[in-house]
Amino acid sequence: MAAERSRLAAVGYFFGSAGIAVVFIGITGIQIRLLPPIVGFSLFVLGSLVGGLGATLLGSIGMARRKHMPLESDRTRTLKATALGAALLALILLAAGTGGNAPPINDITTDLKNPPAFAPAQEVSAYLERDMSYPAGFIPVVKTHYPELAPFESPLAPKAAYAQALATAKAMGLNLVWQSAEEGRFDATQTTSIFRFVDDFTVRVSASGTGSRIDVRSKSRDGQGDMGANAKRINDFLSRL
Known part of the structure; x- marks a missing residue:
């Protein structure tokens, strides 16, 4: 059971860290002209959405079981996963919010x-x-x-x-x-x-x-x-x- 909780914390933290990395690669790749805008933007969406949802979900489950985690490192990792997930979801919501109720035309x-x-x-x-x-x-x-x-x-x-x-x-x-x-x-x-x-x-x-x-x-x-x-x-x- 302890090993399962430890894996939960590790996977949640991985989702959050990977999401941040993908977002960084997408935006940086655009800025240095290494990636076309649409490719970099797709990476931004992928990292924010998948990383954010994964880290938030697993982090939240981990937070609910946090007091049963024997290792302080697992408890810290769970907290970080939740924070990273929330930050990633905030990014995608902020980007989506700029368009308001704009129709899908260009x-x-x-x-x-x-x-x-x-x-x-x-x-x-x-x-x-x-x-x-x-x-x-x-x-x-x-x-x-x-x-x-x-x-x-x-x-x-x-x-x-x-x-x-x-x-x-x-x-x-x-x-x-x-x-x-x-x-x-x-x-x-x-x-x-x-x-x-x-x-x-x-x-x-x-x-x-x-x-x-x-x-x-x-x-x-x-x-x-x-x-x-x-x-x-x-x-x-x-x-x-």
């Missing part, structure tokens, strides 16, 4: 009838072998979850509005990858700090009455959901305008 725009197009693939190599068209299935989802998104009506003439939009994008820290002042369009990217996911961002400025209309589109390169990041970026951009 392409958002202010113009669902005529979404702004990204530059031709021959102009931006990152678009090669990628479908940059707007998914028709996302349209009703955006209408339901992001009803506040709408084109920005500017009193400025198109050229002045374009210059303002370009300056706003740069002020947000977006990286410009293509522009056409003649067409009133430009493309940019934004990279997240921890997982280094890259999102594509395009702006279209057109004449509207005596002023201009500014439409925006933001699209994630990885994953099926964006945890609300694209809508947040668009709202940030429009509010700055």
Whole structure:
């Protein structure tokens, strides 16, 4: 029985330690460009979820039997397993919580009838072998979850509005990858700090009455959901305008 309790403490501690190691490898691998963002993120989820659940479950069982463990080292290991498990689960819950109730889509725009197009693939190599068209299935989802998104009506003439939009994008820290002042369009990217996911961002400025209309589109390169990041970026951009 004592040996069984000792194994329980050891396995729980292993789950917690292994989970921390996998999370560290995932994030560090992304930061030093050794792992693609989606691979590093998958390791983060795997380490946090599997390691967290395993360590918390076994640690909790061990805590309930802690007073029957003859060795102080086993009691300490059980306590550490529970703490590591709780920390790992807190990480995954924190990451999931940033998206709130965001729908599982990754392409958002202010113009669902005529979404702004990204530059031709021959102009931006990152678009090669990628479908940059707007998914028709996302349209009703955006209408339901992001009803506040709408084109920005500017009193400025198109050229002045374009210059303002370009300056706003740069002020947000977006990286410009293509522009056409003649067409009133430009493309940019934004990279997240921890997982280094890259999102594509395009702006279209057109004449509207005596002023201009500014439409925006933001699209994630990885994953099926964006945890609300694209809508947040668009709202940030429009509010700055």
